[in-house]
Amino acid sequence: MQYLCLKQYIMGKKIVGIAMGGFSSERKISIRSGNQVYESLDKEKWEIYKVEVNSKNWFVEYDNKKLLIDKSKFSFFKKNKELFFDVIFNAIHGSPGEDGKLAAILEPLDIPFTSCNSNSAELTFNKKRCIDFAKENNVLTAKSILLNKNNEVNIEKLIKEIGLPCFVKPNSSGSSFGVSRIKFKENLNNGIKSAFKEDDEIIVESELKGIEVSIGVYRNQNEIIPLPITEIVSEKDFFDYEAKYQGKAKEITPANISEEIKKTINKISKDLYQKLNLKGIIRIDFIIVNDKPHLLEINTVPGLTEESIIPKQISAANISTKELFESMLLLALNEKKR
Numbered sequence: 001m002q003y004l005c006l007k008q009y010i011m012g013k014k015i016v017g018i019a020m021g022g023f024s025s026e027r028k029i030s031i032r033s034g035n036q037v038y039e040s041l042d043k044e045k046w047e048i049y050k051v052e053v054n055s056k057n058w059f060v061e062y063d064n065k066k067l068l069i070d071k072s073k074f075s076f077f078k079k080n081k082e083l084f085f086d087v088i089f090n091a092i093h094g095s096p097g098e099d100g101k102l103a104a105i106l107e108p109l110d111i112p113f114t115s116c117n118s119n120s121a122e123l124t125f126n127k128k129r130c131i132d133f134a135k136e137n138n139v140l141t142a143k144s145i146l147l148n149k150n151n152e153v154n155i156e157k158l159i160k161e162i163g164l165p166c167f168v169k170p171n172s173s174g175s176s177f178g179v180s181r182i183k184f185k186e187n188l189n190n191g192i193k194s195a196f197k198e199d200d201e202i203i204v205e206s207e208l209k210g211i212e213v214s215i216g217v218y219r220n221q222n223e224i225i226p227l228p229i230t231e232i233v234s235e236k237d238f239f240d241y242e243a244k245y246q247g248k249a250k251e252i253t254p255a256n257i258s259e260e261i262k263k264t265i266n267k268i269s270k271d272l273y274q275k276l277n278l279k280g281i282i283r284i285d286f287i288i289v290n291d292k293p294h295l296l297e298i299n300t301v302p303g304l305t306e307e308s309i310i311p312k313q314i315s316a317a318n319i320s321t322k323e324l325f326e327s328m329l330l331l332a333l334n335e336k337k338r
Contacts, residue, residue: 020034024177131144
């Protein structure tokens with residue numbers, strides 16, 4: 001595996017901000033992901049600060065103090081000296097890291113960051129738009145309908161078009177917050193109400209029966225590289241929060257699927273990464289129905305906790321998380337140089 005060498009770029013320590021937290025239900029998971037990145041990076045090579053984001057303030061944690069960030073310049077004062085970030089490692093799941101809002105702040109300031117640009121982030125974070133984009137590019141998906149909080153829902157029509165069982169999920173959310181699997185008509189209203197607590201738009205999606213898999217993808221210089229595929233066998237009705245973070249699922253890496261299906265998933269994933277202009281490490285979820293992969297969703301800022309899928313795939317590929325995370329920082333810095 002070829003990585004950019006630190007000597008290629010770093011003359012002195014670059015100031016790195018690891019953005020974590022955010023505004024969504026994924027906040028706690030994001031902080032754990034950010035801490036994992038912080039522990040992985042070499043403090044001798046980088047000057048690293050945790051940047052915690054919440055709905056009120058954005059601040060840097062330093063010496064048991066919270067140093068406020070001036071978002072107009074994305075800078076902060078440390079010991080009466082104003083410091084500016086050379087690069088941001090985006091570890092915010094949900095808003096504002098995964099929906100493009102953080103990118104929209106950093107782009108005009110010419111501060112490089114490890115995730116995709118604001119336009120790509122906004123598109124992929126909107127599940128319905130992302131699914132429609134995939135369909136336009138000949139990727140198979142489940143049947144889905146978008147519902148708006150302000151519109152009246154016709155339950156009978158919905159069931160006729162989508163069928164039961166079905167899934168109800170927020171249009172813009174992650175970690176399975178607000179997601180329900182609905183088996184019976186009388187439970188559909190409650191599922192819709194639960195999803196609307198997370199977002200003003202929700203998706204009702206037909207259930208696909210098959211093998212659920214997940215694949216990490218990243219770019220190394222000019223090459224898009226898929227990680228080993230993980231097969232997910234959940235003890236629950238679906239791969240929900242408990243399955244993801246509380247051990248209620250069996251994850252098999254590499255997945256026990258045919259080489260032909262692996263090649264198909266790798267190709268689809270690399271094509272979507274390229275066409276959506278993605279960056280950094282992402283995760284794409286599929287379900288295999290009759291040997292054909294169907295896209296479930298794309299996560300442009302996936303979980304990086306010890307329980308998360310991506311670190312396990314990195315390990316299965318015999319890659320060091322330290323080297324991979326540093327490579328992401330260097331690629332972001334090198335893009336600024338061009």
